[in-house]
Amino acid sequence: MIAHQYDSEAALRLKAIIKTATDGIIIIDDRGSMELVNEAAANLFGYEEEELLGKNIRMLMPNPHHDAHDTYIQNYIQTGVRKIIGIGREVMGLRKDQRTFPLRLSISEVQLPERVVFTGILHDLTAQKAAEAKIVELNQHLEEEVYRRTEELAATVNQLLNTNHKLEFEIQERKVAEATLRKNEKELRKAFEKERELNTLKSRFVSMASHEFRTPLSTILSSADLLEMYTAEEQQDKRLKHTTRIKSAVNNLISVLNDFLSLSRLEEGKINLTPVEFNLEEFCDEVLDDVQALLKPGQVLQHHGLLSDTMVFLDKKMLKNVFINLFSNAIKYSEPGKMIDCYVEIMENELCFRIQDYGIGIPEEEQQHLFTRFFRAHNAENIPGTGLGLNIVKRYVELMNGRIHFESTLGEGTVFHVHIPLSKP
Known part of the structure; x- marks a missing residue:
């Protein structure tokens, strides 16, 4: 039962990834018939998904590949010689209105229990090719301008000498x-x-x-x-x-x-605030439930603060990311059996919370770099981590017009203080 649930969840996740992918994804059988076409692929060629399903993939190719495509597949199945499968390359696509366009195609072979299918990932190169052509044009113009300026300068120098x-x-x-x-x-x-x-x-x-x-x-x-x-x-x-x-x-x-x-x-500046009104106590309970699975043996997470019926208007998803990231660090850099404390309160129209661990602490000479991208203190090099978490936390807090600071003593632990101003719905 658990395995079936896990497989269903995995299938749903895979389906969501394929549906929301920005690149086109097409799955064909060994005869070239399209079994799956995501929305990005259909839009790329100017079709609806239903117009493509069950059709041969060669309808999306200009000649000579249109006529020879089925031969490509059969030759590979018979000989096993890879000409494009497993090797990405640039090809031309054919849209519904018969216009061609450049794209990068990567094809992989998928062995199913009773048959083989092929998955293609397509990335539109139209903008890239236009940019490359523009660069060539600008370079040519620049060379002409340099030549012209050089000639003018030579004439000026001769005139000055004479x-x-x-x-x-x-x-x-x-x-x-x-x-x-x-x-x-x-x-x-x-x-x-x-x-x-x-x-x-x-x-x-x-x-x-x-x-x-x-x-x-x-x-x-x-x-x-x-x-x-x-x-x-x-x-x-x-x-x-x-x-x-x-x-x-x-x-x-x-x-x-x-x-x-x-x-x-x-x-890329693609993260915007989306504040909603929510119950702070229920939010804290939800966060604490999420991090329980991360605790090491003997570790106990204590939550302090009376927040019943307290409503706040903030970006809930971003705030949750800040909490979980700080909890994850506290758990990661503390030994089994250690306590982790979380204090949450509302003070002067601000959400104030601090998360304190009693772990390895941060060397004083390295504390100034703590929020830098990819920074890892030398006493944490053997502990898994990307060095990005605290940089992301700081930027999230600043996006919410808040502030964050910390205190740490080597071998005794670290406490992070976060203050985020509250606003009304």
Whole structure:
């Protein structure tokens, strides 16, 4: 029963991902008939989803691929030689109005119990190709402009050399040119420093992401292998142990992906406040229920504050993210058996709360960097984490016009204070 429920939930999640994906997703059988077309793919080609289902995929291709597509599939099935499957490449698509457009196509093979299907992910390259053409045009224009300016400068220099009475003007022009060069040099130096900073962030991101994904994936793989060994009824405890490890590893991966997605949306300015009115006590109970599963053995989470019938008007989802992130850190950086305290109250028309742990604490010399992206204190390097959580928390709090600060002593613990002004519906 539990497995069936889990499979149903997984299917629903997969269906939601496919439906809301911004790129087109099409699944075809080994004859090229379309079995699944998401909304993004249908819009990409100018069709309704119902117009495509059951039709051959070649209707979305211009020649010569239109006539040869079925041959591609049969050749692969017979020979196993991959020409595009598993290898992304740029192709041309054919819209309903017979206009062609560029797209990037990635195809993967999916082995089902009794047959094979192929999944294609399509990304429209129209805007990218237009931008590339515009860059080429601008570069050509720039080269022509540079050539023209160079010719003009050469003529001016010759004129200055042949006309002594214009010497003063020449000197003044040279001073202006030198000032421009100094200005350009300063701007180039700033651009170089910015590029170097971005490269450093990129390197840290790649290194951190590689580590954070490798560890849980290795755990999932090893636990899955061990599960195959425990087939006897009396080995149920061992099976449960490894399924728990797999769930924990998956939750770690989901946490990492959520951090990446939240940071990306924040950087792109796609997160807006959506305040609603809600009961604060019920909200706190809901948050505490959500974090119970994260507690280590012996850890106890104590909630302080009388909030019955207290209604607030805030972005509930964003506030919940702040609470859970701070609770997660308190649990993660505290030993088993330690207490974690949460104090919540309304003071001077502000929601004030603090979350206190009695864990490893933060080295004093590193506290100034705590809200920096990808920062991990040296005493937390062996504890899983992306270094993004507190940066996201701070930006969420600031989006709600609030403020956050902390106090920490190495080896004794850390307390975070958050103050968020309240407004009326």
